[in-house]
Amino acid sequence: xxxxxxxxxxxxxxxxxxxxxxxxxxxxxxxxxxxxxxxxxxxxxxxxxxxxxxxxxxxxxxxxxxxxxxxxxxxxxxxxxxxxxxxxxxxxxxxxxxxxxxxxxxxxxxxxxxxxxxxxxxxxxxx
Amino acid sequence: xxxxxxxxxxxxxxxxxxxxxxxxxxxxxxxxxxxxxxxxxxxxxxxxxxxxxxxxxxxxxxxxxxxxxxxxxxxxxxxxxxxxxxxxxxxxxxxxxxxxxxxxxxxxxxxxxxxxxxxxxxxxxxxxxxxxxxxxxxxxxxxxxxxxxxxxxxxxxxxxxxxxxxxxxxxxxxxxxxxxxxxxxxxxxxxxxxxxxxxxxxxxxxxxxxxxxxxxxxxxxxxxxxxxxxxxxxxxxxxxxxxxxxxxxxxxxxxxxxxxxxxxxxxxxxxxxxxxxxxxxxxxxxxxxxx
Numbered sequence: 575x576x577x578x579x580x581x582x583x584x585x586x587x588x589x590x591x592x593x594x595x596x597x598x599x600x601x602x603x604x605x606x607x608x609x610x611x612x613x614x615x616x617x618x619x620x621x622x623x624x625x626x627x628x629x630x631x632x633x634x635x636x637x638x639x640x641x642x643x644x645x646x647x648x649x650x651x652x653x654x655x656x657x658x659x660x661x662x663x664x665x666x667x668x669x670x671x672x673x674x675x676x677x678x679x680x681x682x683x684x685x686x687x688x689x690x691x692x693x694x695x696x697x698x699x700x701x
Numbered sequence: 702x703x704x705x706x707x708x709x710x711x712x713x714x715x716x717x718x719x720x721x722x723x724x725x726x727x728x729x730x731x732x733x734x735x736x737x738x739x740x741x742x743x744x745x746x747x748x749x750x751x752x753x754x755x756x757x758x759x760x761x762x763x764x765x766x767x768x769x770x771x772x773x774x775x776x777x778x779x780x781x782x783x784x785x786x787x788x789x790x791x792x793x794x795x796x797x798x799x800x801x802x803x804x805x806x807x808x809x810x811x812x813x814x815x816x817x818x819x820x821x822x823x824x825x826x827x828x829x830x831x832x833x834x835x836x837x838x839x840x841x842x843x844x845x846x847x848x849x850x851x852x853x854x855x856x857x858x859x860x861x862x863x864x865x866x867x868x869x870x871x872x873x874x875x876x877x878x879x880x881x882x883x884x885x886x887x888x889x890x891x892x893x894x895x896x897x898x899x900x901x902x903x904x905x906x907x908x909x910x911x912x913x914x915x916x917x918x919x920x921x922x923x924x925x926x927x928x929x930x931x932x933x934x935x936x937x938x939x940x941x942x943x944x945x946x947x948x949x950x951x952x953x954x955x956x957x958x959x960x961x962x963x964x965x966x967x968x969x970x971x972x973x974x975x976x977x978x979x980x981x982x983x984x985x986x987x988x989x990x991x992x
Binding site: 590591592593610611614641643644645646647649650657659660663664667677682684686687688689690691692693694695697698699 | 708712739741742743744746747748749753776778851855857864865888890892894895896897899902906927931935
C-alpha cells in the first residue's frame with residue numbers, strides 16, 4: 575500500500591488526540607482477544623490500529639470505534655502499554671469534530687433509560 | 702465527605718439509602734458534599750479537550766472548599782471519572798492551570814483531594830472484621846456472584862484491586878456470611894452506554910453474565926455500578942421475556958446486600974428492581990409484602 579504524506583497525517587492526528595504511540599503496536603492481537611464486543615465490530619481492535627498505521631482513512635467510517643465502550647479490557651492486556659480505547663476515542667473525535675453526531679437525537683427513544691446511560695452515550699457520541 | 706452523583710438520587714436511590722443505613726450501623730457518617738455536579742459519567746480520553754475534565758475537577762474543588770481532603774464515592778463510574786481526572790491534573794500542571802483559569806471559581810484546585818471508593822473505606826480504613834460486626838441475619842446459605850465490571854479495577858493506575866484477580870467484593874461477601882462464587886465474567890463489560898442505541902449488545906452481555914453466575918451456582922449478583930445494574934437487571938428481564946428458559950438472577954447493590962445482612966432489607970427499595978430478589982433473599986420485608 576502506498577503511503578502518501580496525507581496518509582501520514584492520519585497517524586499524526588490519532589497519535590496527538592490519543593497520546594499513544596501507534597507504531598509501538600506489533601499486532602500481537604491481545605487487545606482483540608480480550609475485547610468482549612468483537613462480534614459486533616467490522617474491524618478488530620488490532621486491525622483498527624493497523625489501518626491507522628498504514629494511513630488507511632477508510633477506518634474513519636468503521637463501526638468498531640462506536641461499539642467500543644472504553645471498558646479497558648484491552649488496555650490492561652496491551653504488552654506495549656497502549657491505551658487502545660484512547661485510539662478508538664481519537665477516531666470518534668475526528669468524526670465528531672466534523673460536526674457529524676453519531677447519535678441522532680430526533681430518532682432516539684429515551685423512554686425508561688437512566689440518566690447515567692444517556693449522559694455517557696452523549697459524551698461519547700455527540701460533539 | 703461523600704459524593705453521590707446523579708444516579709444515586711434517582712434510579713439508584715436504593716443504593717444510596719442502603720449505603721446510608723449500612724454506614725450508620727458501622728458508625729460512619731456520610732456527609733454529602735454541599736455543592737456537586739454530574740462528573741460526566743465517562744472519562745474523556747482525548748488529550749486536547751479539557752472542557753470535559755471541568756465537571757469532575759469542579760467536584761474536587763468543592764470538596765476542597767468545604768475543607769475535606771478525601772471524597773468518597775459509591776458509583777463505580779463516578780469513582781473512575783473523578784480518579785482519572787484527578788490523576789490527569791496531578792501529572793500535568795499545565796493542564797491544571799488551564800482548567801483552573803477556565804473554571805474561574807473562588808479557589809484554584811490545589812490537587813490535594815484524594816478520591817476513594819466506599820469499598821476502599823470498608824477494606825482499608827475499617828477492615829472486614831468490623832464490616833462483619835453488625836450482621837444480624839447471616840447469609841449462610843446464600844451464594845453471591847461478585848460483579849466487578851470495568852470501572853473498579855481498570856485502568857490499573859487507579860484501580861482499587863487487581864484487574865485480573867480482584868478480591869474486594871469476594872471479601873465483602875464473605876464478611877457478610879455469604880459465599881462468593883467464582884465465574885468467568887466477573888470483570889467483563891456489561892455493554893455500558895450501548896444500552897441506549899445498541900440494546901442487542903447489552904441483552905447478550907446481560908444473558909452471558911447472569912447465566913455464567915447461575916451456572917456457577919450463584920443465587921444473586923452484586924455490583925456497585927448503577928449502569929451495570931440497569932443493564933443486568935432491566936435488560937436481563939427483557940432477555941428472560943424473550944427466552945423463557947432463562948433463569949433470572951437478581952442484581953443487588955453492594956450496600957443492599959449489607960443492609961439485608963444487617964437485618965433491614967426495607968431500606969433497599971427492592972420493589973424498584975426489574976428482577977424481584979424476594980424469592981432469593983429469605984427475609985420477608987415490609988416493602989416486599991406490599992406487592
